[in-house]
Amino acid sequence: MKASTxxxxxxxxxxxxxxxxxxxxxxxxxxxxxxxxxxGAQALTMVFMPIVARLYGPESYGVLGVFMGLVMMVVPxxxxxxxxxxxxxxxxxxxxxxxxLSLWVAAALSFGSAVVLSIxxxxxxxxxxxxxxxxxxxxxPVVMFFGGALETAQxxxxxxQLFHVTAKIAVMHSLTHNLVRCAGGLIYASPAxxxxxxxxxxxxxxxxxxxxxxxxxxxxxxxxxxxPSAWTAAELVRTxxxxxxxxxxxxxxxxxxxxxxxxxxAAYFGAAAAGYFALCRQTLSMPTHLVGKSVxxxxxxxxxxxxxxxxxxxxxxxxxxxxxxxxxxIPFGMVFCFGPWLFSVVFGAAWEEAGEFARWLxxxxxxxxxxxxxxxxxxxxxxxxxxxxxxxxxxGLRIVALLIGALILGTTLGTITVFAFANVIIYVVxxxxxxxxxxxxDHHECRKT
Numbered sequence: 001m002k003a004s005t006x007x008x009x010x011x012x013x014x015x016x017x018x019x020x021x022x023x024x025x026x027x028x029x030x031x032x033x034x035x036x037x038x039x040g041a042q043a044l045t046m047v048f049m050p051i052v053a054r055l056y057g058p059e060s061y062g063v064l065g066v067f068m069g070l071v072m073m074v075v076p077x078x079x080x081x082x083x084x085x086x087x088x089x090x091x092x093x094x095x096x097x098x099x100x101l102s103l104w105v106a107a108a109l110s111f112g113s114a115v116v117l118s119i120x121x122x123x124x125x126x127x128x129x130x131x132x133x134x135x136x137x138x139x140x141p142v143v144m145f146f147g148g149a150l151e152t153a154q155x156x157x158x159x160x161q162l163f164h165v166t167a168k169i170a171v172m173h174s175l176t177h178n179l180v181r182c183a184g185g186l187i188y189a190s191p192a193x194x195x196x197x198x199x200x201x202x203x204x205x206x207x208x209x210x211x212x213x214x215x216x217x218x219x220x221x222x223x224x225x226x227x228p229s230a231w232t233a234a235e236l237v238r239t240x241x242x243x244x245x246x247x248x249x250x251x252x253x254x255x256x257x258x259x260x261x262x263x264x265x266a267a268y269f270g271a272a273a274a275g276y277f278a279l280c281r282q283t284l285s286m287p288t289h290l291v292g293k294s295v296x297x298x299x300x301x302x303x304x305x306x307x308x309x310x311x312x313x314x315x316x317x318x319x320x321x322x323x324x325x326x327x328x329x330i331p332f333g334m335v336f337c338f339g340p341w342l343f344s345v346v347f348g349a350a351w352e353e354a355g356e357f358a359r360w361l362x363x364x365x366x367x368x369x370x371x372x373x374x375x376x377x378x379x380x381x382x383x384x385x386x387x388x389x390x391x392x393x394x395x396g397l398r399i400v401a402l403l404i405g406a407l408i409l410g411t412t413l414g415t416i417t418v419f420a421f422a423n424v425i426i427y428v429v430x431x432x433x434x435x436x437x438x439x440x441x442d443h444h445e446c447r448k449t
Contacts, residue, residue: 037167041174042286048178053279053347055185056194058354062271063132063191064198065278069259070133071143074113075202076251078148079106080244084379086155087301088240095159097231098240099152104233106148114141129267135192139199146202153209158301165212173205246384250391257395261402261419268406268415276354277361277416279347284358284365287331288372300376307380312446314438320373321431328369335362357416364423371427374434383437390433394426 053061079102086102089095121137157166180200184193237244262281266274306313335342335358343355378387401422405415 037164037170040167040171044171044174044178046286048182049279049283050346050348051182052178052185052194053351055182055189056191057189058272058275058279058350060189060191060194060275061278062266062273062275064194065262065274065281066130066133066266066271067136067139067195068198068278069262070130070137070140071147071199072259073252073255074140074144075147076255077248078109078144079103079152080109081247081251082236082240082243083148083151083155084247085240085243086152087159087304088379089159094231094236095156097236099156101233101236102152103149106145106152110141110145110148113144114138117141128263130263132191132266132271136195136199139195143199143202146206150202150206150209153206153213156213157209160216161301162212162216165216166209169205169208169212173201173208177201177204242382242384243379246388247379250378250384250388253388253391253395257391257398260398261415264402264406265412265415269412273412276351276357276412279343279351279354280358280361284332284335284361287328288365288369300380303377303380307441312442313377314435314442317373317377317435317438321370321435324370324372328366332362332366332369335359356413360413360417360420364420364427367424367427371431374431377434377438381434381437381441386433386437390430397422397426 056064082098082102082105086095086098089098117137117140122134125131125134125137154166157163177197177200181194181197184197187193262274262277265277303313303316306316339357339359339362340352340355343358344352347354378384398419401418402415405411405418409415409418
């Protein structure tokens, strides 16, 4: 009995030591900082969401859903994912050059998309059955550029470990943005007002982050003074070519497959069905942004450093996935059990059907939630080619699921259910593949030493 007690006591001491080490190296402290800021931002969004939903209604939300579906397809590749390379740069001069490259690429692609949309935008929208979004297509290039700028600013702040800055600005942005949307709805609740006030979100957020970077850089020096000619655009593109070649197509294909349901629901079942789906996605993605993305944002640079220092990473990934699996059980489980009742109480009786959607989408979002540490590991492990192959296969599976639901089952709920189970399968496979690759890499490093 005495030996058992001593053994138990030593286990507790080891756990305390682990926590102390995490606090000392800053990972846990950074996660807490990001989660705190994200929690504040999401809490404000949650407070305003019932107001916005009641002001505008399912039809307007459906138009917004179609527009944001198009936005979410193009924003992830606005800068060809070069901002994700900022954390990998070994020197600040190289990282700053990547920031400049990212902004120029975002500006060029936004201008090109504006030219294409001005000529082919409306006919294309009518052809694919999303006429509701046609009047707002020229907002897409603007949102695209500021989305790329926002990602660039965030990655620079993550590189400099300024997580408290991003956390504070997330709260300020959420409050400002939601006040603007509510004010617009009180003045004139229409799809045009909802789409426009939502579209300025990335501009507000990006402007706040760049202002914070400017304030921070005035009284702190970089690791080294950057030389204007030290890194040319051609050299950066050659060095980080995996990002535009593999990561950007992967994210683009993923964005298409994730947002395709909104477009298909609008085309086959009307704007209201798309509105139900849009509200469900926005609500259910909150835990993913609150905890999952916060953990991923902190673990990405940490994982990169661990790989550069030849440390083991499999245990780090397993602990992150397991922790998120436990944390996500309560929120996603509650939606699965009580979805229709929760949505009717929070958003009003008009949104009860959205709660039926939410039940099944909660399963898909739970799989996305626990996979976040693994999805950011693809560039760190330099397996972006494999990630692209998985994304292509996943997109095929999602499209098949949507076609089965829309053309064979012929119901909105059937379409959502099949789509949800397809996503569960996809993200379980992603977790398994990344953990196997991490284990293989760790085994190889162990044999080298």
